[in-house]
Amino acid sequence: MTGSPWIETPSALRSAYEEFDWVLAHEYEGHSVVHRLERGGVPELFAKTAEVGHYPSLQAEAERLRWAGAYLPVPEVVASGADGPVEWLITSALGGRDATHPDLRRDPSALTRILARGLRRFHDSTPVDDCPFDFRLPAAIGHVRARFAAGLIDAERDFHEEFAHLTPSGAVGLLESTHPQSEDLVVCHGDYCLPNILIEDGRATGYIDLGELGVADRWWDLAVATWSLTWNLGPGHEERFLEEYGAARDDERVRFYRLLYDLAC
Numbered sequence: 001m002t003g004s005p006w007i008e009t010p011s012a013l014r015s016a017y018e019e020f021d022w023v024l025a026h027e028y029e030g031h032s033v034v035h036r037l038e039r040g041g042v043p044e045l046f047a048k049t050a051e052v053g054h055y056p057s058l059q060a061e062a063e064r065l066r067w068a069g070a071y072l073p074v075p076e077v078v079a080s081g082a083d084g085p086v087e088w089l090i091t092s093a094l095g096g097r098d099a100t101h102p103d104l105r106r107d108p109s110a111l112t113r114i115l116a117r118g119l120r121r122f123h124d125s126t127p128v129d130d131c132p133f134d135f136r137l138p139a140a141i142g143h144v145r146a147r148f149a150a151g152l153i154d155a156e157r158d159f160h161e162e163f164a165h166l167t168p169s170g171a172v173g174l175l176e177s178t179h180p181q182s183e184d185l186v187v188c189h190g191d192y193c194l195p196n197i198l199i200e201d202g203r204a205t206g207y208i209d210l211g212e213l214g215v216a217d218r219w220w221d222l223a224v225a226t227w228s229l230t231w232n233l234g235p236g237h238e239e240r241f242l243e244e245y246g247a248a249r250d251d252e253r254v255r256f257y258r259l260l261y262d263l264a265c
Contacts, residue, residue: 007032007033007049007050007051007086008086009022009033009035009047009049009086009088010049010083010084010086010088012083013047013049013083013088017037017045017047017090019039020037020038020039020044020045021037021038021039022035022036022037022047023035023036023037023038025046026195030157031050031054032048032049032050032054032058033048033049033050034046034047034048035047035048035049036093037090043093044092044093045078045090045091045092045093046075046090046091046092046093047088047089047090048061048088048089048091049086049087049088049089050086050087050088051085051086051087052082052084052085052086052087055147055265056211056212056265057087057211058080058087058088058089058211059080059082059087060211061089061209061210061211062077062080062089063133064133064210064211064213064214065077065091065210067131067132067133067213068126068207068210068213071125071126071127072121072122072125072126072207073094073205073206073207074094074206074207074208074210075091075092075093075094075206075208076091076092077089077090077091078090078091078092094198094205094206094208095198095200095205095206096198096199096200096205096206097198097199097200098194098195098196098197098198098199098208099111099114099115099194099195099197099198099199099232100194100195100232101199104199105232105233108233108234108237109237109240110202111199111233112229112233112237112240112241112244113240113244114199114202114203114204115194115197115204115225115229115241116225116240116241116242116243116244116245117203117204117244117245118197118199118203118204118207119189119192119221119222119225119245120244120245120246121204122187122189122192122207122221123186123187123188123218123221126186126187127187128185128186128187128215131187131214131215133187133213133214133215134214134215135188135190135212135214135215135216135220136183136185136215136216136217137179137180137183137217139214140216140220140260140264141175141176141179143264144172144175144260144263144264145172147263147264148168148169148172148263153168153171153172153263154168155167155168155171158262158263159171159262160227160258160262162258163258163259163262171259171262171263172263174259175256175259175260175263178252178255178256178259179256180217180252180253180256183216183217184217184218184219185215185216185217185218186215186216186217186218186221187213187214187215188212188213188214188215188216188217188218188220188221189207189210189212189213189221190210190211190212190213190214190216190220190221191209191210191211191212191224192221192224192225192228193224193225193228193231194228194229194231194232195209196208196209212264212265217253217257218247219250219253219254219256219257220257220260222242222245222247222253222254222257223253223254223255223256223257223258223261224257224258224261225241226238226241226242226254227258227261229241
């Protein structure tokens with residue numbers, strides 16, 4: 001096992017998978033830790049750990065992965081559970097490289113096209129009527145209100161630059177006063193950012209980190225996806241993404257759903 005993550009992997013979990021080499025893959029302080037479980041240098045599984053009570057929970061992610069697996073290429077849930085203050089999720093490894101890989105970023109135009117088509121596939125392949133997970137506006141705003149009431153929103157930690165001037169109460173008030181009056185519902189990924197999309201042979205071949213998957217306005221994904229393009233590739237790619245996806249830009253929804261993103265978790 002390599003690295004010194006901020007959250008300790010339960011010893012019983014490590015023992016259950018002791019035939020693997022545990023390689024630290026990602027560490028998101030305050031959120032989760034991900035290890036690759038390798039044999040002979042080949043990743044076979046991934047182990048994600050997080051503190052019990054964190055949003056979204058790994059149990060929620062496991063439930064969403066099991067549902068989405070009927071429609072999309074997502075990791076298979078091998079096992080999940082909790083050990084004291086730590087919950088864990090073991091999933092299968094998928095092929096491909098995540099969209100932040102330097103080789104993929106060398107051609108921003110091609111990568112933008114792949115990501116847009118990947119999101120379109122996600123939305124077109126998943127049935128709204130059969131999805132048991134809800135992030136429509138009443139649920140989303142209710143979730144934000146509950147986080148605010150519990151004192152969980154930290155402007156300095158949570159808000160990106162365009163919302164950094166807001167206080168938590170001001171941000172929640174803005175969210176409540178500017179929400180759209182209608183929704184164009186699809187099953188949303190919930191965090192369609194470049195690190196969460198796997199690419200192989202010029203197309204999106206896998207979707208990961210589905211803890212916030214649910215029925216919502218398609219702009220919940222579009223607003224965040226285009227934001228992530230700018231974070232990772234620099235400015236100038238949002239319009240191309242929307243054109244490839246097949247959506248006309250809606251600045252009001254973009255701003256609303258980006259604010260929701262900063263407030264929701």
